[in-house]
Amino acid sequence: MSETRPSFVRKYLALTKASMMESLAFRTSIFVTILGNLVYLIMIYFLWQAIYASSPTPIVNGMTFYDTMVYLVLAAAMFNFLECFIVWSLGRDFQSGQIVVSLTKPIDYQVFTFFAVLGQYIMAFLTTFLPTFIIVCLMTKGGVPLGINLIFLVISMVFSVIINFCVDFFVGVICFYTQSIWGINVMKEVVVALLSGAAIPLAFFPAVLRKIIRFLPFHAIYNTPLQILTDESLTLTNYLEMLINQVFWVVLMIGITRIFWNASKKFITVNGG
Amino acid sequence: MESVIKIEHINKEFKILKKREGLKGSIKDLFSRDYSTLKAVNDISMEIMPGEMVGYLGPNGAGKSTTIKMMTGILKPTSGKIIVNGKVPYTNRTQNAEDIGVVFGQRTQLWWALPVIESFNILKEIYRIDKKTYQDNLEYFDALIGAGELYQKTVRQMSLGQRTLCDILASFLHNPSVVFLDEPTIGLDVSMKSKIRELIRALNKEKGTTVILTTHDMGDVDALCSRIVIIDKGKMIYDNSIEKLRSFFGDYRTVKLKFNKKEEVMQTEALEKEAEDLQSFLKSQFKGAKSLSASVDDKWISVLLKEDEVHMMKVINCIQEKKKIRDMTLEEISTESVIKKIYEGDIQ
Numbered sequence: 001m002s003e004t005r006p007s008f009v010r011k012y013l014a015l016t017k018a019s020m021m022e023s024l025a026f027r028t029s030i031f032v033t034i035l036g037n038l039v040y041l042i043m044i045y046f047l048w049q050a051i052y053a054s055s056p057t058p059i060v061n062g063m064t065f066y067d068t069m070v071y072l073v074l075a076a077a078m079f080n081f082l083e084c085f086i087v088w089s090l091g092r093d094f095q096s097g098q099i100v101v102s103l104t105k106p107i108d109y110q111v112f113t114f115f116a117v118l119g120q121y122i123m124a125f126l127t128t129f130l131p132t133f134i135i136v137c138l139m140t141k142g143g144v145p146l147g148i149n150l151i152f153l154v155i156s157m158v159f160s161v162i163i164n165f166c167v168d169f170f171v172g173v174i175c176f177y178t179q180s181i182w183g184i185n186v187m188k189e190v191v192v193a194l195l196s197g198a199a200i201p202l203a204f205f206p207a208v209l210r211k212i213i214r215f216l217p218f219h220a221i222y223n224t225p226l227q228i229l230t231d232e233s234l235t236l237t238n239y240l241e242m243l244i245n246q247v248f249w250v251v252l253m254i255g256i257t258r259i260f261w262n263a264s265k266k267f268i269t270v271n272g273g
Numbered sequence: 274m275e276s277v278i279k280i281e282h283i284n285k286e287f288k289i290l291k292k293r294e295g296l297k298g299s300i301k302d303l304f305s306r307d308y309s310t311l312k313a314v315n316d317i318s319m320e321i322m323p324g325e326m327v328g329y330l331g332p333n334g335a336g337k338s339t340t341i342k343m344m345t346g347i348l349k350p351t352s353g354k355i356i357v358n359g360k361v362p363y364t365n366r367t368q369n370a371e372d373i374g375v376v377f378g379q380r381t382q383l384w385w386a387l388p389v390i391e392s393f394n395i396l397k398e399i400y401r402i403d404k405k406t407y408q409d410n411l412e413y414f415d416a417l418i419g420a421g422e423l424y425q426k427t428v429r430q431m432s433l434g435q436r437t438l439c440d441i442l443a444s445f446l447h448n449p450s451v452v453f454l455d456e457p458t459i460g461l462d463v464s465m466k467s468k469i470r471e472l473i474r475a476l477n478k479e480k481g482t483t484v485i486l487t488t489h490d491m492g493d494v495d496a497l498c499s500r501i502v503i504i505d506k507g508k509m510i511y512d513n514s515i516e517k518l519r520s521f522f523g524d525y526r527t528v529k530l531k532f533n534k535k536e537e538v539m540q541t542e543a544l545e546k547e548a549e550d551l552q553s554f555l556k557s558q559f560k561g562a563k564s565l566s567a568s569v570d571d572k573w574i575s576v577l578l579k580e581d582e583v584h585m586m587k588v589i590n591c592i593q594e595k596k597k598i599r600d601m602t603l604e605e606i607s608t609e610s611v612i613k614k615i616y617e618g619d620i621q
Contacts, residue, residue, distance in 0.1 A: 007401075014398035018384055018391060025386040101382045103347045105399055106370035266349070 011107060012115040019119030030127050037080050037128060044072050061203040068201060070136060070143055071230055075198045075222055077132035081124040082164045082221065084117050087188060090172030091181035094268050110261060114165055121161050145232045152239045156225040159246040164221045166253035167192065173257075173264050197223035220249040277451055277483045278321040278344060283353030285314040285339050285507075313339045314350070315507035321485070323450070326477050328498030328515070329487045332616045336507040337487045341453050344485070345375055358450055371400060374444030374482075378456035381440055383428045389439045390424040393446060400447035407446070414442050418472055434465035441469065445476050451483045452476075458490050470496045491609040503615060510615065515608065522611045524580040525564070528589060529573040531600040544569045551576070551592070558591050559583045577606075 023030075052058070052065040063071070090113065093099045102109055137144050171188045175181045193199040196218035202210060213219050224242050228234065234242075291307040292298065314336045321327055331337050342348040343355055346362030346369045355362055362369040376382075383392040397407050415421035420442055423435055431439070437457060444452050454473065458466045474497060477484050486497060494501060494515065501518065503511040511518065532547075551574060552567040559565060564579040565588075578588055585603075592598065 011398040011401065014395045018387065018395050021391065022384060022386045098380050100342065100347055101375075101377060101380050103366070104345050104370055104373070104375040105382075106367045107399055108367065 012111065015112065015115040016119040016122070019116050020123050021119075023120050023123035030123075033080055033124075033128055034131075037076060037132070040076055041073055044076070045069065048072070061201075063201060063203055066140075066143065067230070070140060071201050071226060073132060073136055074226055074229060075201075077129045078160075078222055078226065079193065079198050081121065081129040082161065083189070084120045084124065084168075086113070086117055086165065086168035087172045087175060087185045088181055089117075090169065091175035091185075094172070094176040095179070095181075099268060109265075110169065110258065113169065114162075117165065118161075125157075144230060149228050149234070149239070152228050152243065153225055155243060156228050156246060159243070159250050160221045160225050162250050163217055163246070163253050166250075166257045167217065167221070170253075170257050170260060173260055173268075176264065176268050192218050192221070195219070196221045197226065217249045217253055220246045275323075276320045277323050277325075277358060278319075278485075279354075279356040280317060280319050280340075280344075281354045282316050282318050283314055283340075283343065283350040283355060284312065284316060285336070285343065285348065286351045287311045287313055312507050314343070314504075316353075317504065317507075317509050318353075319502060319509070319512055321483060323483055324477070324481045325500060326473075326484045326486065326498050328494045328501040329485055329504075330489075330494065330501055330612060331487075331504040333489075335504050337504065338455065340504070341375075341455055341485070341487065345373060345453060346370065371447070372450050374447070374449040374452040376437075376440050376444045376452070376454045376457055378437065378454075378459040381428065381436055382443055383436065383439060385429050386427065388425050388427050389431075392428065392439075393424075393443060396443055396446050402447050406448060410446055410448070417475055418468065434461050434469075437461065437465075438469060438472065441472060441476075445480065445482065448480065449482065451485065454484060454486045454488075456488055457486070458488065458493055466490070466492065467496075473497060491607070491612060494612075495608050503612070505616065518611060519606075519608065522606050522614075525606040525610075526578055526580060526585050527604040527606060527610075528576045528578070528585065529570065529602045529604065530576065530592065530598055531573060532596050532598060541569065544572070544574065548574045554595065555588065555591065559588070573602075577610075 048065065048068055052060065052068075058064060060068075093102070099109075102112055105112065133144075137146065167188070171184060175184050178184055195213055195216055198221075202213065202219065202223050205213065224246055228239060228242060287310070288308045289311050290302075291309050293301050293307075317336075317340065329337055329340070339348065343350050344357055344362060346357075346366035349363040357369055358372050360369050382396075383389060384395065393407075393411070396402075402410075411421075411424070418438070420438070423431070423439060426435070428436060428439070441454070441457060444454075457473070458469055461469065470493060473484060473486070476482055477497075484497075486493065488494065499514055501511065501513070501515050502509065548567045548569050552565075555565055555567065555576070556562075559582075562578065562583040564577065564582060567574055567576045569575070576588065576592075578585060589598075589601075
């Protein structure tokens with residue numbers, strides 16, 4: 001081939017760019033997401049107000065009402081940013097046989113899907129997480145520590161995105177076997193929201209459950225970056241430990257999904273076409 | 274000349290779950306499963322030369338898509354060997370994919386919410402096409418069918434025909450040596466079909482691209498393919514030129530008849546009855562003619578016969594003696610009826 005042949009990296013970036021443009025083409029959905037987020041925030045505000053009102057002390061499990069709210073608002077923003085409906089799109093592709101089209105391209109399917117949703121992640125980050133984060137910072141007037149932790153936050157979020165993608169990809173492949181998407185996806189959302197600390201801060205969990213959660217990948221998706229962001233008491237070693245823990249999950253989850261995918265591929269490609 | 278595609282004795286078997294009947298059976302299926310093997314492709318061999326345009330035909334479920342999936346590297350054959358461009362597609366899927374183009378008629382490879390040109394840009398990066406080739410191809414497509422005015426149009430706003438057109442262009446964008454077109458004209462109107470055929474013919478001729486075309490539309494075959502391969506139930510039953518197939522059936526004639534004026538208002542059942550009567554009458558008259566048959570064809574009664582078994586004029590005379598023929602046309606057998614006869618297993 002000629003020397004002017006574009007580089008390898010560009011094929012992945014092209015996919016990301018395209019999916020960003022696709023997200024922008026659906027403007028209304030961005031507004032609806034923001035609105036839905038707002039309704040959810042109002043709900044958890046009143047819920048947790050009631051929980052704290054019924055408690056004899058203003059501090060529950062080491063967190064004040066104020067801490068809890070900051071944590072949960074950011075968790076909700078993160079949840080909206082990480083939910084890109086990959087399970088749905090993968091499940092549909094597998095069931096309809098549309099996947100064969102992607103498989104005729106000179107690109108690894110898993111890598112292909114990752115970079116194709118990366119654009120959606122980036123758009124969702126800019127439209128939901130970032131605005132919420134800025135509003136929280138302004139409203140709490142310094143309630144969120146802004147310093148070196150932001151650097152670790154960014155690194156940690158990249159790992160979160162990858163682990164979350166692997167979980168979604170894994171569940172998407174399960175959908176092929178179950179022939180249904182809705183139920184599996186709802187279950188995934190509930191399990192992830194609960195066990196990752198996105199719905200309730202992990203500090204509120206009983207000690208036994210917290211131990212079990214440590215052996216699951218979900219806490220590395222939400223709890224780790226949120227802790228890095230909100231917990232002022234963390235030291236540099238704490239940050240590094242948390243990131244290493246995430247790297248462990250990144251490697252493990254990529255490994256597991258690849259094995260599962262390779263084993264399922266031959267069944268999936270038979271259908272349709 | 275070296276062949277582009279070489280297939281040697283490939284087989285593909287699928288395990289199929291035998292579902293038990295009823296709710297009880299479904300519950301049983303949860304615990305123990307009973308599989309049967311289906312031979313989707315059974316000992317197929319062929320060799321395709323560069324620049325050839327091959328029609329790959331067969332009834333639904335014959336194993337066409339399975340073969341295409343194996344040639345594109347998506348599926349691995351149970352046994353046998355495939356070489357495409359000197360590579361084994363199913364062990365080097367991504368490498369093989371760089372040099373082939375694929376269009377599945379009912380699916381699109383274009384990005385739904387974006388203008389086509391964006392999809393082309395993405396494909397440019399995915400296939401790592403250099404700038405000059407890319408620009409040249411875009412201009413060439415525009416000169417060929419005026420594709421330029423479609424470039425800025427969003428895919429979801431396109432008609433099916435426009436989308437198929439763009440899908441085909443997309444599959445030729447990286448100058449692949451082989452392009453697989455799986456039912457490209459499905460669901461299109463007559464003028465779009467002919468436009469797409471012209472496009473495929475031009476691309477095949479001017480770029481020298483090998484084209485493997487599967488279709489159920491014999492118009493596609495007549496217009497495009499000089500060689501056809503027919504498979505049925507996974508087995509290859511024909512691989513040769515289309516002329517040879519037609520000359521093989523050249524002795525066949527179709528005589529279409531209308532008898533009396535009442536036929537205009539005649540019910541289909543009555544017509545069918547009449548055709549049946551006619552067939553048994555003719556069979557009794559010409560005992561040796563095995564291919565002789567009569568059927569209803571849109572208000573006409575059509576009689577199919579083979580010249581070397583019985584002379585056409587004799588049959589017409591015989592019918593005329595019995596009934597008054599009001600209207601009559603003669604037809605040579607079309608590719609469509611030839612293929613239909615093969616599918617139905619009338620001829621070996």
